[in-house]
Amino acid sequence: MKIDHVHLYVNNLEVAEVWYKEVLGFVRDESLLFWFTQGGPLVLKNNEAALSLFERRHQSPGHTVAFTIKPCYFSELMKxxxxxxxxxxxxxxxxxxxxxxxxxxxxxxxxxxxEYHEARKNIQSYYGKAFI
Structure with a gap:
């Protein structure tokens, strides 16, 4: 397992993007830009490090740490x-x-x-049927 990304809730996405670029060298992950255009996070990367910037609306202070796991571990995790x-x-x-x-x-x-398809299949196996 490794840390995949950290969710950061910021007051202004544009200002935060510039700050993370100028101070820490993070740039937009163009392959995930569609999430941002659909109202999701703005994903920034610097080599293997990734941040998902969310505009703070109703979130209390705090962040989310995301870990990458192999798809085969989802049903075990949920159990x-x-x-x-x-x-x-x-x-x-x-x-x-x-x-x-x-x-x-x-x-x-x-x-x-x-590993989308394998992960989805493993999660479905936990439920014993298709989930929404």
Whole structure:
């Protein structure tokens, strides 16, 4: 497992994009720009590091850490979360699949895979049927 990206909630996307570019060398990930144009995050990259910038609207201070996992681990992860009564949600991002939950201190965690079809199939196996 490795950290895939961090969600950062900012007050002004344009100002934040310039700051991260000028100070830390982050640039837009053009391959994921469609998410931003559809109302999602603005993804910035610097080599292997990635940030997903969201304009702060109603979010309280705090961030989300996203980890990359192999698609085969999704059903095992969801079984573990369920057995510990940890609520989770699944999101189909059309190019990736993600499971979201919180740790004991209410820090947001995202487990994600860009091996879309295999991840979706593994998540469906947890439910025993197709999910929406």
């Amino acid at each position: 573990t979360l369920s057995s510990r009564a940890i609520p989770f949600t699944v999101s189909d991002h059309q190019v990736s699949m993600s499971v979201y939950f919180e740790d004991l201190a209410e820090n947001k965690i995202e487990m994600t895979s860009y």
